[in-house]
Amino acid sequence: MPRGRTPTRVSAPATRPSVSTQRVSASGGASVTIRDVASAAKVSPSTVSNLLNGRDARMHPRTRERVARAINELGYRPSRVARQLRTGRAQVIGLVVPSVANPFWGSFARTVEAEALRDQHQVLLCNSERDPAREHGYIEELWAGGVRSVILGTSLPSLDHLRPFTERGLRLVAFDRERQAGDPPGLVSVSVDNHRGGYLATQHLLDLGHRRIGFISGAIATVSRGRRLAGYRAALADARVRYRRQLVWSNPGKGFGDGESAELGRQGLTALLRLAEPPTAVVTINDMYAIGACAAARDAGLAVPGRGRGISIVGFDDITIAELYNPPLSTIRQPLADMARFALDAIRTQAGDGPESTVMAPQLVARASTARRSAREEKKVP
Amino acid sequence: MPRGRTPTRVSAPATRPSVSTQRVSASGGASVTIRDVASAAKVSPSTVSNLLNGRDARMHPRTRERVARAINELGYRPSRVARQLRTGRAQVIGLVVPSVANPFWGSFARTVEAEALRDQHQVLLCNSERDPAREHGYIEELWAGGVRSVILGTSLPSLDHLRPFTERGLRLVAFDRERQAGDPPGLVSVSVDNHRGGYLATQHLLDLGHRRIGFISGAIATVSRGRRLAGYRAALADARVRYRRQLVWSNPGKGFGDGESAELGRQGLTALLRLAEPPTAVVTINDMYAIGACAAARDAGLAVPGRGRGISIVGFDDITIAELYNPPLSTIRQPLADMARFALDAIRTQAGDGPESTVMAPQLVARASTARRSAREEKKVP
């Protein structure tokens, strides 16, 4: 909650009347309002409101008691709508993600919602499918709905079009997108170090002796993907392996959401395997791509990671399924829970004294989808 | 996306002017209100409201024009909050699911949100973790927030505790839970035929020659799971295979959400494999369980489905990953998109003339996680 101290909040979960005592008048009647409570407790609505909002410092204990009991007995719950209209503060956080059909974003959404619940906030879900127009449309709609806090799972290079909103007070947290020069002031970014992530993944494969390493991604025109690709190139360079453009596959089509990312991974690896000199290993932009790539390998009769002939695959994110996949996926873990918590903290705190942007450390999780390049292969390309 | 057409516009009702010229005053000022529009157009707020709400039958074309232009030039967007306070109608649908971390519910949530968008509705996301108390708490909270339409992905046997809400006008759609005798009137159910699903899965394994068939589920005290188990038993009975209690594993602990369902599947199969006579095949309650079970098989050094020694595994849902898994999962498909659409239709239509509950047909999708029982095994238990 943006406010400093937590009000006594008679209505909050802890003190909330047990469901059993709550009476929801069955007679289709209107809801219980603050005025009903007031007249039941023989005080003014203001007093009830004061208690509700922690302004009860100089309230007589007996009064406090009476009001609390009235609230309980009537099963009163303040109208969020009225409160919001009056205060301008919405107890709602907008969550814009590419698609919760992707388990990474699904897990994220679930964590965010759980965190939000802790301060009585609700979460409005928006699936942008990585379409900038939709992304913008959602923000507009959220703003019009009085939502002043948004977590934006985006990686659009420029967030300049959102400046009008941040300037008017939108608390915006960009997730999975490192802070860029020229970003609107006040924008908080929470992201993993994507360059390092790409580097780690590639280095891992290099360490295993691979030299022809592919890179599979969706549309590359996003911050995080660009950074990961840069990390890939840096690792190659450090190992004195030539970067070959044709080993990088990225989705030619646009506007493909994350729901279909496995499909893209499949297409990607299928394409790379058709090369005259196909890669012996690939780095993929996320675990769904990796899983799609595994399926493509299977389609092509190739084992993952394979003993003699085969292909090593590294994912990104470390979604739940990564460990359960067959083979268990080697991947780059994002500290999802920490990131979600950080995002929520950024929203909780007032603008200004809030936390700065953060870049968290990715972590290589080596499992079984990667293996040492076969000796025969090593001889061919030392 | 499964949907036919894409909405042209995130925001506007048909009458609303285009947003292209919208100016969001950069000067941190308050939002544009209906009064600003009114004075700009030199009419009363009522007139603007009338136009906005289609009460413009007897309005002079010139006036209409002036107002429309003012709306455009000021970039006016009506406040959802104020509107809702006044009308009581929220443009919001509550979506309560076990956990969007589970890809099945993630896909569902995404589809629901996409459908909701078509009538300018927003979706409030709630993850119940299958905890009845949370489920109820969410409904209360949603009601207090003015939400009058809820899609509840539950399978609680009794929804009686929600009767007070439905009686006061909550439009409630139960998803993944067949209609029960004694359900509140007006409750619409959308579900797959779970009994048949359980039957199909089991029959498939029986057809492959299996006789010791396990069943792995979470807490069984839910409608859909109970029905699936009943289908399993019916199939066994029809094939004259004895039902053995010890082959049915269900989560002893309570309150486990769907985020951890793979973990439960893993535990389940691990337990069943420790039996003196372990099953040669298992039916699992959903694909995440199936994936967990595959991991357990791998842990135990067992192949899926295996040639000689091995175990066949059937899932449920047919999530995206099912086909991409290794081996591709045999599973029972739920027509998710159809079900989501139906749920939304139920919400769209007025109570009374709305659609009745529906039970949709599940479909066996036989892939590679199931195989014929080995000849040697068949000799042992004919």
Next chain:
DNA sequence: TTACATTGGTGCATCGATACACCACTTCTG
């Protein structure tokens, strides 16, 4: 000329909660 429609639009109470200004009353304090 009066009665009464019709057209085109406005006034205002209202939804429910909030928070600031203010008040009546008691208790100190010099």
Next chain:
DNA sequence: CAGAAGTGGTGTATCGATGCACCAATGTAA
């Protein structure tokens, strides 16, 4: 004992949109 300080509340305007009741002005029938 006047005036200040403190106690325990209340009155009321307000957030922005809505929609019913109403009104002024013109047309039109008896």
